[in-house]
Amino acid sequence: xxxxxxxxxxxxxxxxxxxxxxxxxxxxxxxxxxxxxxxxxxxxxxxxxxxxxxxxxxxxxxxxxxxxxxxxxxxxxxxxxxxxxxxxxxxxxxxxxxxxxxxxxxxxxxxxxxxxxxxxxxxxxxxxxxxxxxxxxxxxxxxxxxxxxxxxxxxxxxxxxxxxxxxxxxxxxxxxxxxxxxxxxxxxxxxxxxxxxxxxxxxxxxxxxxxxxxxxxxxxxxxxxxxxxxxxxxx
Amino acid sequence: xxxxxxxxxxxxxxxxxxxxxxxxxxxxxxxxxxxxxxxxxxxxxxxxxxxxxxxxxxxxxxxxxxxxxxxxxxxxxxxxxxxxxxxxxxxxxxxxxxxxxxxxxxxxxxxxxxxxxxxxxxxxxxxxxxxxxxxxxxxxxxxxxxxxxxxxxxxxxxxxxxxxxxxxxxxxxxxxxxxxxxxxxxxxxxxxxxxxxxxxxxxxxxxxxxxxxxxxxxxxxxxxxxxxxxxxxxx
Numbered sequence: 001x002x003x004x005x006x007x008x009x010x011x012x013x014x015x016x017x018x019x020x021x022x023x024x025x026x027x028x029x030x031x032x033x034x035x036x037x038x039x040x041x042x043x044x045x046x047x048x049x050x051x052x053x054x055x056x057x058x059x060x061x062x063x064x065x066x067x068x069x070x071x072x073x074x075x076x077x078x079x080x081x082x083x084x085x086x087x088x089x090x091x092x093x094x095x096x097x098x099x100x101x102x103x104x105x106x107x108x109x110x111x112x113x114x115x116x117x118x119x120x121x122x123x124x125x126x127x128x129x130x131x132x133x134x135x136x137x138x139x140x141x142x143x144x145x146x147x148x149x150x151x152x153x154x155x156x157x158x159x160x161x162x163x164x165x166x167x168x169x170x171x172x173x174x175x176x177x178x179x180x181x182x183x184x185x186x187x188x189x190x191x192x193x194x195x196x197x198x199x200x201x202x203x204x205x206x207x208x209x210x211x212x213x214x215x216x217x218x219x220x221x222x223x224x225x226x227x228x229x230x231x232x233x234x235x
Numbered sequence: 236x237x238x239x240x241x242x243x244x245x246x247x248x249x250x251x252x253x254x255x256x257x258x259x260x261x262x263x264x265x266x267x268x269x270x271x272x273x274x275x276x277x278x279x280x281x282x283x284x285x286x287x288x289x290x291x292x293x294x295x296x297x298x299x300x301x302x303x304x305x306x307x308x309x310x311x312x313x314x315x316x317x318x319x320x321x322x323x324x325x326x327x328x329x330x331x332x333x334x335x336x337x338x339x340x341x342x343x344x345x346x347x348x349x350x351x352x353x354x355x356x357x358x359x360x361x362x363x364x365x366x367x368x369x370x371x372x373x374x375x376x377x378x379x380x381x382x383x384x385x386x387x388x389x390x391x392x393x394x395x396x397x398x399x400x401x402x403x404x405x406x407x408x409x410x411x412x413x414x415x416x417x418x419x420x421x422x423x424x425x426x427x428x429x430x431x432x433x434x435x436x437x438x439x440x441x442x443x444x445x446x447x448x449x450x451x452x453x454x455x456x457x458x459x460x461x462x463x464x465x466x467x468x469x470x
Contacts, residue, residue, distance in 0.1 A: 009367075011254070019363065020258060020287060021251035052255060101363075103370035103377045104384075112374060124371035128254065128336075128361045132244075135338035136359035139347060142338045148393065149339075149386040150403075157381055160402050164383070167395050 009127015013203030015051025029095035134199035200225040244362015248438030250286025264330035369434035
């Protein structure tokens with residue numbers, strides 16, 4: 001009988017934010033599959049797992065390059081699927097770890113769908129999202145009562161941003177560092193300037209929290225930077 | 236020195252979806268505060284906690300009636316704040332448990348803000364949201380690549396729903412059971428009929444998953460029912 005694939009969300013950074021289930025699956029699985037952007041790079045997801053689970057088993061490193069080249073990406077996915085299938089076919093369970101939650105902008109979903117279509121048993125283990133951890137960190141609610149929430153993964157390329165900023169009560173902009181200089185002007189114009197907070201690398205040692213968007217726009221912030229805009233006020 | 240208040244998200248139902256941190260805080264806190272809708276009702280949050288943590292300490296029951304009467308609600312909040320303050324003032328730590336995540340439509344936020352303003356130390360411990368657990372359960376991603384996500388807590392009363400359904404890639408409608416007969420027609424009209432899935436009481440014994448919205452609209456579903464609409468297709 002083939003093994004089972006688990007897509008395990010490990011949360012945004014703090015190892016204590018793994019769920020009890022994630023910990024159990026990672027401890028019991030025969031192999032842990034770790035996504036990396038390059039063979040010589042550290043895996044952020046692995047460092048989180050190591051903070052919560054003692055790993056004595058074999059780790060499969062899967063390379064997903066930071067690229068917009070679809071051919072290259074497809075090749076890396078196909079390669080990852082093959083490596084995982086080999087373990088599953090030998091009856092071993094594989095836990096694929098992803099930052100945050102596997103259903104929120106993760107590379108895992110493609111592998112899940114492909115292997116599910118091929119008849120393998122696959123299960124998603126949810127994780128703490130970066131936006132929930134960020135909101136918790138700064139003590140801001142993402143939604144109260146009838147308030148709507150918009151989540152935009154890439155403000156830089158969002159054609160609908162103007163409409164979203166106008167019509168939603170709360171807006172989460174993920175991976176926002178590149179867009180800050182542009183966003184600064186839009187937010188000032190819309191009077192949302194003082195209703196935003198920026199959280200970079202939430203839960204890591206080099207975490208940054210910034211209520212001053214002007215200052216944030218001038219800083220060199222990580223790729224893992226989130227902005228929360230709350231029309232009711234962030235304080 | 237006064238004690239510390241923790242707002243602890245316990246996830247949507249499965250006790251294994253508590254985080255390691257939530258478990259630690261609940262085990263160490265001197266008091267666990269539990270929201271209930273009425274004195275004689277079971278607390279859903281408490282039943283989740285009891286599945287993961289051995290509770291030998293005193294539980295403070297806080298009544299938040301299901302009501303739209305603002306005076307009544309304010310009174311229940313004030314009362315909850317007083318009960319918690321009494322424990323904090325005696326140097327005891329209190330863990331207030333909330334379903335899902337404390338920053339996503341929880342009653343905890345009001346208490347957090349009030350006690351923070353009064354100078355008490357308060358911390359939010361994030362939890363697994365019902366929509367992430369639901370998406371994981373049915374193997375659907377809430378967002379891929381540049382896709383936007385809208386979260387609407389109460390479709391019945393959302394004036395902007397038409398615009399949201401038109402302009403977002405993925406839409407989460409929470410507490411949707413009341414709105415189903417009305418939504419059915421809107422979704423049919425917009426061609427979103429077969430791009431939606433309904434998950435009711437995710438992780439509980441009486442969980443319902445329904446890909447047929449017509450059938451779902453005819454069923455008597457719980458208050459804890461979520462619809463995920465994914466324009467890229469749910470399968």
